[in-house]
Amino acid sequence: MPTTTADTDTAVLDLPESARRALADGLRGRPDPADDIDAALLALYPLFAALPPAALGEIRDFGRYPDAPAALLLRGLPTDAELPPTPVDGGPARGKTTFVSEGVLLGLTQLIGEPAGYTTEKDGRLIHDIVPVDSGQRSQTNQSSSVFLNFHNDITYDDCGRYNVTNPDFLILVCVKASPDGRGATFYASARAAVAALDPRDAAALREPDFRMNAPGTYCREHADGRDVWSSPVPVLSGPADRPEIAASANGVRPLNARAEAAWRALQEVCQRDDVAFGTLLRPGDALLINNRKGLHARDPFHAAFDGRDRWLQRTYVRRSLWEQRHRSTGVRRIHH
Numbered sequence: 132m133p134t135t136t137a138d139t140d141t142a143v144l145d146l147p148e149s150a151r152r153a154l155a156d157g158l159r160g161r162p163d164p165a166d167d168i169d170a171a172l173l174a175l176y177p178l179f180a181a182l183p184p185a186a187l188g189e190i191r192d193f194g195r196y197p198d199a200p201a202a203l204l205l206r207g208l209p210t211d212a213e214l215p216p217t218p219v220d221g222g223p224a225r226g227k228t229t230f231v232s233e234g235v236l237l238g239l240t241q242l243i244g245e246p247a248g249y250t251t252e253k254d255g256r257l258i259h260d261i262v263p264v265d266s267g268q269r270s271q272t273n274q275s276s277s278v279f280l281n282f283h284n285d286i287t288y289d290d291c292g293r294y295n296v297t298n299p300d301f302l303i304l305v306c307v308k309a310s311p312d313g314r315g316a317t318f319y320a321s322a323r324a325a326v327a328a329l330d331p332r333d334a335a336a337l338r339e340p341d342f343r344m345n346a347p348g349t350y351c352r353e354h355a356d357g358r359d360v361w362s363s364p365v366p367v368l369s370g371p372a373d374r375p376e377i378a379a380s381a382n383g384v385r386p387l388n389a390r391a392e393a394a395w396r397a398l399q400e401v402c403q404r405d406d407v408a409f410g411t412l413l414r415p416g417d418a419l420l421i422n423n424r425k426g427l428h429a430r431d432p433f434h435a436a437f438d439g440r441d442r443w444l445q446r447t448y449v450r451r452s453l454w455e456q457r458h459r460s461t462g463v464r465r466i467h468h
């Protein structure tokens with residue numbers, strides 16, 4: 132059974148060695164799933180459905196129930212025996228000859244929803260390589276390394292100007308390589324835990340549409356000629372008091388009045404508290420399942436040498452259903468503008 136940390140709304144689940152071995156056997160020799168994503172998903176389905184029932188139930192619940200943990204750390208997953216150098220350009224690794232991490236990512240994804248890609252994020256790929264990039268070291272993007280990546284949720288900027296509707300419901304991070312300097316911890320602060328720690332006046336102010344959110348840094352750089360792209364005024368918190376939804380851009384939140392400014396600062400402060408945020412240094416064999424609506428995530432700085440040994444995660448964006456974003460379809464299944 133998972134270890135649940137009630138205050139932080141997170142759970143840790145260690146898979147038994149027999150489950151790791153079964154997945155490792157099933158993933159051995161598989162082709163690159165990017166070659167035919169639906170064929171890969173189909174082949175992965177029975178493999179992951181054969182996980183021990185307690186673990187399978189926990190992962191399925193994570194994807195379904197409002198009262199399930201907001202983040203779930205799975206440990207004891209199989210890893211690739213040999214790895215090429217960590218890519219340095221934010222793109223996929225050249226020379227990866229086994230696809231265990233990709234199989235783990237997609238197999239878990241399929242237990243909670245559908246992998247979804249966006250042309251404005253990693254060129255529409257379904258598997259994202261999260262690696263430090265020299266030119267983005269200090270940016271508020273997943274390419275950064277030398278700065279704290281602020282508490283945020285992942286936004287897929289919607290040209291229709293709708294801020295939150297088509298964001299991923301979940302993201303999954305699989306660790307391929309940990310940072311050699313032992314830093315780069317990932318954090319998750321659930322909205323529920325944050326609200327419980329906030330002054331009620333600040334929580335109320337965060338529910339007002341008094342904030343503008345910047346589009347993701349990669350969107351601004353690659354799709355808006357380096358300009359910021361501010362949303363219309365939106366709230367940070369929404370939904371029922373006992374199950375709030377939260378949204379905040381890593382690349383900038385602009386409070387529109389003094390009350391909103393104070394509340395935004397208070398939120399940043401409580402997210403730094405150990406009793407609010409869950410922190411983990413991801414290692415190979417770990418996968419962190421993140422509910423992108425129930426909470427915000429962040430990452431500590433780490434040293435990047437761009438020498439092929441740097442920290443390397445892989446990520447998928449997961450939608451419960453692809454239906455609500457059909458207006459963004461590129462015509463290629465799963466890929467959206």
Ligand SMILES: O=C(O)CCC(=O)C(=O)O
Binds near residue numbers: 285304316317429
């Ligand atoms: O690198 C990490 O641990 C977090 C990555 C992240 O913030 C993201 O993928 O949005």
